[in-house]
């Protein structure tokens with residue numbers, strides 16, 4: 001059997017990485033892994049258990065007690081934290097407001113990266129995140145770096161959230177995105193940065209179908225043999 005294919009998608013918050021990653025995985029019959037959901041679930045555990053992020057031993061103890069699992073149904077992300085389905089709760093504002101700080105912790109990253117690398121060892125996979133093409137899979141077969149105008153990103157995320165959270169404001173969403181961009185690009189541990197060999201995809205004016213076609217054009221030559 002030929003080698004497994006790894007597609008790495010990185011980029012800023014709310015710029016449609018998961019929409020593209022899911023569509024690709026579906027089209028190619030690859031496994032989709034939303035690495036951000038893992039950092040979000042860890043953050044939820046930290047919040048619920050009042051883990052002091054500055055205390056290395058508390059962080060280490062917490063990481064030992066966190067067991068994450070993905071259950072794929074229709075390529076939607078279903079993640080469990082110690083056997084509890086938390087897919088909805090990890091998208092709420094308390095987690096969104098704290099996840100960049102938690103994901104900047106060295107020991108958290110080491111543990112998550114280890115688990116992510118295991119998932120991409122022998123299977124065809126599409127993984128999205130911030131450091132997939134740089135730290136998790138530096139030798140990924142295809143790397144895409146996504147970006148879009150921050151205002152457009154905030155509007156898209158706001159539309160997604162307003163149904164479930166009618167109190168949310170566009171300004172709040174915009175601020176959260178701007179903050180996360182800042183923290184994710186300036187942190188010491190594996191900051192969000194484009195890998196030298198990543199293809200840039202600015203989707204400000206693209207439809208989901210156009211993005212999918214763009215990515216498929218790059219991936220198809222690699223997979224004609226599988």
Ligand code: DC
Nearest residue numbers: 035036039099100103129130131180
């Ligand atoms: O993809 P997302 O917005 O759900 O990710 C939530 C946060 O997790 C993001 O602000 C930064 C962090 N993250 C990370 O540091 N590394 C990844 N590979 C994925 C996400």
